[in-house]
Every structure is written in C-alpha cells, then in structure tokens.
Amino acid sequence: MSILTPTSGFILLGLFGIAAVVMALSLTRNTDGNVEDLLVARGSSPVPIIVVSLIATWLWSTTLMGAAEGGVGFGVSAAWVYPFTVPFSVVILGPVLSKIRRNFPEVSSFPEYIRYRFSSYGDSVHKLFTGIGIVQSFFWAVIQIIGAGFVLNVIFGIPNWQGSILTGLIITSYITLGGLRASIFTDFIQMLAIGVILAVIVPWTVIAAGGPATVYEGLAAADLPSAHHLVTDTAIFGFLLVSFPGVISYALINQNVWQRVIASEEVGSERYVLGMSGLLWVAIPAAASLVGLVGLSIGYTGNPATVMPGVIEAILPAWGAVLFGIVVLGAIFSTADSCLNSLSTILISDVYKPYFGSEEEIRTDSSLVFKTKIVMAIIGVIMSLMGTMQVSLLFFSLAVTALIMPVTWPMAMSALHPNFNLKWGAYAVFIGVPASFVFAFLPVAGIWNAPFDPWMGYLIPNAITIGLPIIGTMLYPDTEFNFGQMESMINAETAQYAGGDD
Template identity: 30%
Template sequence: MSISGAPVARFTVWDYVVFVVMLLMSASIGIYHAIKDRGLQSNSQFLLGGRQMRAVPVAMSLTASFMSAVTVIGTPAEVYRYGAIFLIFCFSYAIVTIVSAEIFLPIFYNLNITSAYEYLNMRFNKTARCIGTSLYIIQTVLYTGIVIYAPALALNQVTGLDLWGVLVATGLVCTFYCTLGGLKAVVWTDVFQMGIMITGFLAVIIRGVVIQGSFERIWNTSYHGGRLNFWDFDTDPLRRHTVWTIVVGGSFMWTAIYGINQSQVQRYIACINMREAKLSLYLNMVGLWITAVCAVFAGLTMYSIYHQCDPLTLKQVKAPDQLLPYLVMDILRDYPGVPGLFVAAAYSGTLSTVSSGINALAAVTVEDFIKPHFSLSEKKLSWITKGLSLIFGIICIGMAAVSSLMGSILQAALTIFGVVGGPLLGLFLLGMIFPCANSIGAISSLVVSFLLTLWMGIGGQIYHASPDKIRLLPLSIAGCSYNITEPPESVTGSPWTTINPVTELNSRPAIADTLYSVSYLYLSPLGTLTVLILGLIISLLTGGRKNKVDKKLLITARSLCCFNFAKKSVQSETEITKETLDGIADTGKDNPTFSDQELNFSDLELKNQIPSTTHL
C-alpha cells in the first residue's frame, strides 16, 4: 500500500525505455573510445589514457567511483532510520581530500607509476607488493559484489525488475565498455552516470517538496522526528555513528580509498600534470558534498512522507534498502519514465563503481604480477589487460551472489573498506613516514593488523551491537490512511513504534558487547595504527635504523620521533651516475628495497628523467 492506500505501481514501458537507453549510452561511450584510440595499442594508453586526462572529468569519475548504488539506495535509508548525522561525513571528505592531494598524490605522481602498489616494491620488497595487491583484489571483488547484487535485489522486490536478468545485463555492459575503451571509457562514462545519479536524486526531492508543500515542512517534520541529529558528541566507541566516529573513523576509511586505493589513484595519476591531478581531487570534494547533501535530503524527504505510516513496519518492504525504490514507485507513479530514471540513477552508480574496479583490477594484475616476471611488448600487454578486464567482470558478477549474506549494504560496504583498507593505509604510511621501517616490520604488522580487523569485522556482522548503541529512531504507523485489522508481526507495544531489528542470540558471548560492538568506522583507524605502532617497533628491533631510503619515497621525517634514529641513513648526498642507474635497472628489478648495496627504479621512464649526475 502507498500513501494513497493503493498498491505501489510497477515498471511501465517508458520506465524500461529510460533504463535501456542509459545502458546503451554507457556502452556506446566504450565503443566510441575503442574506435577513436584503435591505433594506440600501448598498455599505458589503455590503463591511464596516455596520462592526458583533465581535471573536470577525472573529478566526476572520482566522485562516481565510490558514490555508487550503495549511496543512492543505502544512504537515504540510513537517514530515514538513524537520522541525518551521516552528513557529518562532509567534514571527513574535506580532510581526506587535503591529505590525498598534498601527501599521497605528489609521491605517486612523481614516481611515474601505474599501480599504487609499485610503491611497496620500491619501499620494502616484492613480497610486500604482492600482499598489498592481493588484499586490494580481495577487497575490490567483495565490494563490487555488494554493489552489483544489493541494488538489483532491492529494485527487483519493489519494481518487479527481473533480478538476475538486470544483474547480468548491467555487469556485462560494464565489462564490455571497460574491455573496449579502457580508462578513457570508464572516466567519460562516469561523467555521464554522475549526471544521471544527481538527476535521480533531484526527481525524488522535487516531487517530495511538491507533495509536502514546502521545504520548510520537510525540515520541521524531520526536526520533530529527531532526524536532524547532526551534533552527537558522545565519545563512546561502541556507538555506531557520532561526530567522533564519523570524523575520525570516516577520515581514516576514506583516506584509504582516496589516498592509496588503486581505483582512485589510477585516475588522478592519469592527469596531464600534477596541477590538474590536485585540482581533480578538490573538485571531487565538491562533488562528494553535493552527492551527500542530495542523498541525505532524499532520506529526510522520505521520512517526512512516511513518518506516520512506515512501510518497513507494515512489511510493505522486506528490508531498509528497499525503502527509497518503494518511495519512487509510490510518489512518481503518475510520471511515466521518471521511476525508470531513478532506477537508471541507481544502476549508474553500480556501473561507475564496478567499471572503476574492473579497470583497476586489470591494472594491478598486469603491473604487479605479470610485468615483473615476463618481458612482453606493449601491444601484448594491452591485449592481456583487456582479457583480464573481461575475466574480472565475470568474477564480479559471480561474486554478487555471495553479497546476499552481508546484511545492510551501506554498513557492509564500509566494513569491507575498514577491514582491508585500514591495514593497507597503515602499510603505506609506515613506509612514507618512517625511514627506519623495514620489510620485516611492514609485512608482519600488516598480517597482524589484517587478522585483527577481519576478526572484529566478522564478529560485528554476526553479533550486532546492542539497541542502545545503534540508536534506531522511532517510526509510526498511527497515521496510515487505511484500516489495519491487526498489528503487523514486527510491532509490539504501542502501535506507533517499531522494535529494533537486532536479534538477541541465546548464546551471545561477552566479547560481543565490547570488541565486536565497536563502531565499524573505527576498524580503519584501528588497522592503520596497529601497523604503524607494531611495524615501527619490529623494524627498530630488526635493524631498521640502518635503512637507506630514497627521499622521493618519504613524506617527511622532521617532526617524527623515528627521524632521530634514521635521518643520517636517508640518502640525500649520494651521487649516482646514469651508468649506475642502468645497472640498477637491470639487476635490481626484483628487490626494490633501498638496502645497503642496492637501489631501485621500477619504471624505466623515471630512470630516463634523471640526469647523468644527480642527488637523491
């Protein structure tokens, strides 16, 4: 039943037309770039667009890559149930942008690398590089599985779209244009899809304002319903969302995405120069703000419409992630094609995220696992990369079925980033901040950190936090305009308050209310700090003070305690001739750590940029 008491509408012919046109437009962009660049067979052209990208399209692609269907569908449902505190993430986005643009970007860009994990090869050794790449592949495949499956399930149960038909269709379209057009196709398709996503949000918001009569009414209803809970400064780490968990935990989590995640790094290092690369990140910050504001206000609009007749309580929808599709089919039923526009917006988010993931997965596999062991021409590498794009696309479609076990799509997706991204961020920071950090400390601390966050992440998914930590806000069915003969099964006590969905288990261990209940946003800083602290201690105990590290691999050491131990060992005055570099390039390929006898430049282009006599 809808706000009018009539059954919610299903998809019409015009809705299907709009949705199919979106898919065809995305595929055509891939075909265009494949034809346009058909004479350019280099792998660099395919993976980095020849490093000729400009700031604006890259910025929109950066925003679209992780503002996926998880954002389009999951965030409004989050706001509907837990309030608009999610908007505090905008502070995290600002912090992350500055850190990524001013710290990580200059290092990656100046090293002239393709895979972010090449840095681990230069700074530590090949083993660290392989572990880092493997963890990234696992993270990306799991995440794309959620991104493909969850919106397909939500939309299937509300609109009637065939679940596996749409899932496979979108997955194949995405794989198609990634395989044909490479990074250029992915970036320009993201630009198109970003526009569709914002348009879908605006359609919901504008129609909601018309129904409610004014923006002020939506705001007042949300205020009286407790949804404008922006400033919750509770320091309890078990609380799911507070200002501290979002600003601190969210900043670490998103830094792991924008600072070191291959999907994002690959875009901004593809810019024509560093100025454009930095500009793309700052423009992306604005894009993140716009998207977050639209998603949050869509959630408030939904609450203002259903605050007295909650479809979730009435079992009109089976899961929170179906709330926004339900709203769309309810309030936009009289506008043929507009529900199709929203579905296109949700799947645009899916396509942009999955295409970014596929392209990045192919890049790291070629750069980190194939090129170091095989001497192949650029043309052969290009064909291998295209083949890998196809293979990873199929794997991601297959992985989508597994994600049905992950629960709420928003928290599940962000938990994955915390479990894997936190330890990886710690590994990169360990190498960039502390010259004394060595491969033994780096690898051992990474393994310990990953096992810790994995254990806590799985425990948090199995044993949910107690209701007082989750703070689910009340919803009502008292104002429903049609007769209810008996309360729905999920309602107990008063007829206007839903119970918390947390299921209490009979055999709940004591640790479930402590370690497993820590906010999922704290997994990332916990993983990062574990690597930094443990890695530094182990490195110092295993001879790290003797390390010799190229300054190009470091952020700075002036204000860090480790600098006192290692500053004399940083190579700053050693003269290296071009003949020496020639020998290093030939003999040091597989051991990139700057040890007592060896130096490494993994990219021949970087070596050629260095004059015959230089200071490192």
C-alpha cells in the first residue's frame, strides 16, 4: 500500500498545523500583550536562533523549487547563479541595515525609517515605500502558498487548490496566535530538520539517478545547448542579469529581514547575523539546483516549476518523497508566516500609527491586539485564495522582486550619506517605480512581450534610481541635515512608551 496518498498528505499538513499552533500558544504565554510585542518582539531572541531563523526565512519555495527550475532551464550554471545573489546583497546592503538599527533602534520597518528620513519632504515618499512593502510581503507569501500546492499535488495527489488553501489557513492560524515569536522559533526548529533531511535527500537523488558521472553524461546529451557548462550566455543574460539586480535588494528592502534583525537581543550583532545567515544559506539553493540538473539529465518533460518534487517522486522510494514533502512544507511555512507577520507590521507601523492611531496606542492598548489579529486573519485568507494560482515560481518571484529595485538605492544612500539630496532621491523613486513596473515587472511576468531582453528592462530602473540621487547629491548636497535631528524625532515619539533613549 502506497503512503503517497491524499490522506497521507492531509495527515502531514495536520501534524504541521497542530505542532505550530501549540508552539505559538506556549511562546506567547508571558509576553507583554501589546501590538509592538506581537509584531516586532524587539530584542527578544538570542543571536544563534535569529541566524537560523533568517536562513529559514530565506529558504522559501523559490529557493528550493525555483532553484531546481533554474537547473532544468539553464543547466550547470544555475548551481552558482541563484546562490550568488542573496549573499552578495548582504555584503553590499547589510551595513546599511546595521547602521539604521544601531542608530535608530526604535524603528520597526523600512518604510518607517523613510517616514522619518524624508519627513521634511512630506508623506508621499513614505506612502510609496509603504505600498511597495505591502505588495512585496503579500505576493511573496502567495508564492509560498502556490509552491505548497504544487508539492502536495505532485507527491500526495492532493488537488492544487486544496493544498494551497489548507497550507495558507494553517499558517494564518498560528502566526495570528503567536506573532513574530512563533515565526522565529518555529523557523528555528523547522530549519534544523530541513538541514538534516536535505543533506540526505539531494545526494540520494543523484546516486539514484546513476551517480555524478551518469548525470553529467545526461547533461552533455540534453536538448539544452551547453547544459554541462559552468558559464553560458543563456544563463548570464537570461538568469543572472535578471535575478541579480532585483535580488540584490533583498537584504534591505525585505521586512522579513528587518523583523529578525530587530528581534535580535544584541544591538550591534547585525552584520554577524546577516553575514552568517547568508553564508550558510548558499548550500541550500546550490543543492536544490542539483535536483533540477538530474531532471534535465533524465529528460524530465513536466512542468519546470515542479521538477524538484517530480524527480524525487519518480526516482526515490515513497518515504524519500515524504521526507522531501516535509522539507518543502517547512521551508514554505517559515517564509509565508514571516511575510504575513511583516505585512501586518507595515500596516500597523506605517498605515495605522501615522495616519489613524498613535505610538501610545500601539504600546499600551491591549484591545488593539485583537483588532490586529482579525486583520491578519483576513489577509491570510486572501493570501490562501490567491495561492491557488499555477504560475512559474521562479519568474513570478523575479517579477515581484522587480518592484523593489527603485526603492532600494535611494534608501541605502539616504542611510549612508548625511548630505543625501532628498528631492532628487524622491524624484528617483517616483520615476523609478513606474519604470520598473513597465520595463521589468510586466515583461518578466509575461504580461508584455517587450522588444528587449529582460535584463535590459532591469537595467533601466536601476540606472534611474542610482544615477539621479548621485547627481542631485553631488550638485545640491543637503548640508543642513544631520542624523541627530532624525534621532531626536524618533526619540520624541517613542521614548515615553519605550523606556527612554536606547
């Protein structure tokens, strides 16, 4: 009797859900009971747990299934293209986040930093950053739920829509109950299990396919030209130059990363947390791409987005496929719950607090917690329903990532350079966001058949949002601004309820 049945899949989902809900309830028994603690859990978690949780957050459906999709679509070069992006973004942009957290520890989100930094320019820039943050967190959660539907369908035969909706509802239930604390500690436990299982499954898959030599011979004979080459034109122009400009922004314009850095109990540990997480993360997409290479070598002809579960289900025994299901569900849960929590944080810190509520209410009004949980539940249900779509995980994620490019560079420069020209930075954002939507998002999402290669479309908004602020700052430096002014503004708003200056 096969264990790869819909019933087995439902049981596995149920066990995930029960364990996560129990952990969420136990972790929140002795918390402060306010919205600030629910969503931010500021300074609550040891650095090693934050490091592992951040790896789990970066380990999403695209890291596994998208990297494998890259392997079957681009050959051996995919084994280094995808793993290269996030660590490089940490090297470039990690110091920016570190500086912001050390100098302004009461900031809760990247749009909130922009609200203070661009305060003299009005609310328009802050509102645009907030909109980007909401869209990013929402659709990245949707991508995870789509991935869950794929895996549960391929391995257990559960209809896509049922697997996606159930996964989304389970995630919504425990993150609504436990907030960021539940997300961090469930990530930690899931990541330990995922690491062990992946270390077994990937080599096992290669060996079951005939070993490295057989896989290499299959790649050399594959229909994809130069699939066995480490560097190819197709991989550079079709994968690296499309993924790199967007993913490089990941470490900074990602509320999931901010949440975990803020939750670290040690101010000043930011570079270590980001650097160690990025370094340890590299092995995971590299290993996942190997499964895609196995699929290419054996002539896999199914949906490229499902090559990883398809290959494993085809060549490993049933319990090997079940182990893979545990890995992917754990990865998906860890990222989707973070996205739901991040979206809720932005809604509270950047929509409710500045325009409808107050810092005092967020810090002291326990009734706001219930209202926040209701909003989280509604958003989670909407995410679950949208997760029933069937699209390419790799290119859907690249399309969403395209939207964050225009806000990355002005933010980074505003944190590093006190003479940054706010007006030219605002121009860059307001021109760059539509440019990114037209030239990068629409072509990669398959909505517009553009007359240029995708990497060219990614180059345009980056050139705008890097060039304009640099030119404006060189010609008209804002010598009147200093970061002490910004710190005073933040302290004036938060000190009364956060225990004074940090």
